[in-house]
Amino acid sequence: MNMPENKSDSFDLSDLPGRAVRNTPKKTAFAFNDRQHTYQDVATTVSQLTLQYRRYFKSNELVALWLPNCPELLYAYISGFQAGVISMPLHHDYKFPEVKSILRKSACRHLIVLNNQLDDEILNELDDVELDQVWGIENGVLHPMLPGMKESRANISHVNRPVGPESIGLVLHTSGSTGQSKGVMISRSSLMHIIQGRIECAEIDEHSVAIVASSLVHSVGLYQALAFLSTGSSFVLMQSYEVSCLSHTINNIQPTHLIMVVSAFEKLLMHPLIKASSFKNIKFSSVGADRVTSTVQEKYYSITGKTLSASYGMTELSWMIIHNSPDPDISEALGRPAPGVEIKLLDQEGNEVKEGEVGEIYARSPKQMEGYLNDPDMTQRSVLDGWVKSGDLALKDVNGIYWFIGREKDLIVLHSGDTVSPVEIEQEILKVPGVRGCVVIGMRVQDEYTHSLSEVPWAFITHNAAVPESDEILRHLGKRISDYKLPRKLIFLDHLPEGMSGKVIREKIRDKWSGSSNNSPELHDLVG
Structure with a gap:
């Protein structure tokens, strides 16, 4: 090794x-x-x-x-x-x-x-x-x-x-949003910085009571458990996010801390046993592994009168940006850098962007990985002068708050040269009544006139009991985003494929639907 x-x-x-x-x-x-x-x-x-x-x-x-x-x-x-x-x-x-x-x-x-x-x-x-x-x-x-x-x-x-402190203590495998497994080497020193960071950000002490339902092979679950053990607090370890068992446990022990992936928190909030009294002792509740949606924030706010905290990070860096503002108007923001973390946004030429401009997130901190196991080439591509490349795009506003724009590789480049952020479309579609989840992907299709290939946005949607009307979604989007950004297709699915960390694996969707016929009954034209 x-x-x-x-x-x-x-x-x-x-x-x-x-x-x-x-x-x-x-x-x-x-x-x-x-x-x-x-x-x-x-x-x-x-x-x-x-x-x-x-x-x-x-x-x-x-x-x-x-x-x-x-x-x-x-x-x-x-x-x-x-x-x-x-x-x-x-x-x-x-x-x-x-x-x-x-x-x-x-x-x-x-x-x-x-x-x-x-x-x-x-x-x-x-x-x-x-x-x-x-x-x-x-x-x-x-x-x-x-x-x-x-x-x-x-x-x-x-x-x-x-x-010693720089010896490797853990190798955690992550696929991120790519589906390809990578062994992330975490030093013993980094691990202790991570645990201490969890304790400080979540305000964990010996009186804390928690539920750990996330898998202990991933950072969300493992670092929680280690932080609770190191402070002398108590927690219930669960085998999975099975929502019925999770709901009963929450009502039984009245936890002070609840940290889960977004998809699990969303299912929990919809369970009939979950009420305001379920969260009466909560001091810190947070979601991670994917960006928090307006649906989750609004549901949590309607139950508790508070906003969910959110953590943005990656296995390679742990928590990088923390959002814990009580202001519901910025509840979907990434937030501000976690203690001890430096963030910069770079353009494609490697220059730092100005305030309000979009750039790729680079970060460095004492919590970051030592590299990828037996893969020095990938390590060299991912760590530049000590800064870890995230592959995620964001902008920083005048208040120093970071906002997620999308994955760099997920940006959709139209034949006109215009770029479209899938996140912008997804956020709007998620506001349509009846929509449960949404992923927008750039699909390469052949132009019927020029026969050249170009990317266009398709929206893959999961829904509640009734399927939302395509016209309703189009009207909603048409009032809020530019015409060139509108998705060309709607595809309604029973579920979106997720990796073991709870993130949607876009590549599986793209691979399955590449080459799909425009006449497929599961495809609903939005724009000609």
């Missing part, structure tokens, strides 16, 4: 969650299903698992964790920090070929799964992956699942490398 060299050994992540264990050992750290895990339980289980880690894994060695949301995954993370091992979580919903591909690309030699998670057929398929061992984990104890293990692994302390 291409890992950065250690630069310092003054920083230590291995004490997590030591303060709470020392001060309040009998306090509930987290609850899962019907069991409560105290801080003393966490300390005891992590201690025994760390001993196994140090016996079987080298420090700075990559260990894959293919686990669902469960206590074992949390224990594996913390034991990895204490043993100086690099945890590489893999989403539990990955198909086995996807897991094999990541294991090969990363050169990872160890895979941890739940006991009985893999049957013999799948284990046999691992013959073509160079693994030293597949480990089953139960109650914080590792069990080898493959017959035999290289004897040289039984005692490896003599080959351990020093672990």
Whole structure:
């Protein structure tokens, strides 16, 4: 693996969650299903698992964790920090070929799964992956699942490398909006800056009570859980965003903190059990993983009289811009830079744009990644002079507030040379009654007169019970945006394809509908 060299050994992540264990050992750290895990339980289980880690894994060695949301995954993370091992979580919903591909690309030699998670057929398929061992984990104890293990692994302390603050602590896989998996390397130092940033921005303390329903293999869920554990607070760990279970849990425990992806929050707000009393103890509620829509903000405001906070970020940088203004008129803004984060907007020539002009977001902070695992070329393209390139377009207004314009690669370039921001159209379509979700994509079509290919905007829409009338949408748009920006097609779908982080994967929509006939019954012409 291409890992950065250690630069310092003054920083230590291995004490997590030591303060709470020392001060309040009998306090509930987290609850899962019907069991409560105290801080003393966490300390005891992590201690025994760390001993196994140090016996079987080298420090700075990559260990894959293919686990669902469960206590074992949390224990594996913390034991990895204490043993100086690099945890590489893999989403539990990955198909086995996807897991094999990541294991090969990363050169990872160890895979941890739940006991009985893999049957013999799948284990046999691992013959073509160079693994030293597949480990089953139960109650914080590792069990080898493959017959035999290289004897040289039984005692490896003599080959351990020093672990310092710049050592890699995590490799998180992200597809962003592209659908292509990338291994993002997070140093131990960056991780502690991220946790501290979460604590400060969300005002988390030992009295906080939270629900963690986001996947622990993604930054939204993982960093929440680590922040709560490090402050000695309590949370309920859930297996998923299943809305009925989530609604009951919220009403039962009355959380002070609720941080989820946008799509999950939207479903939650529509559930009949969710009322103003459900959020009576909320001190901090926030959405991430995608931009917050007016539909979500308006529904939350109608229930609570408050606006949702929103966090803009990426796995490579964590939270970059935070929106926590109570003003409903700017509820859809990205907000202002998070503490310790520098933001600049650049044009296509690399020059900083003026106030009110659109540019690509570049950011740098102590929280940023060290690079992409085994991909120095992508790292070089993505990190320029210490600034991480986001691929997102925004503008900054006179008040220093940033507004999202769209993905740089998602901008639609018309045959006239005019550019169209999908976000502008999406925001307006989402205001039409009955519309639940919307994605606007530039589709390459052939001009009926010149036969040349050019991009035009198509709108892909999900709806509530009744399908909105195309004419109603056209009238709404016609009053609010220029004619050249109007979508040429409406396509009504049951759902929009989402990645495992909750972001809509535009490429899947584009690939499916490229080349679709204008006569398809699912296509509704808006503009001739």
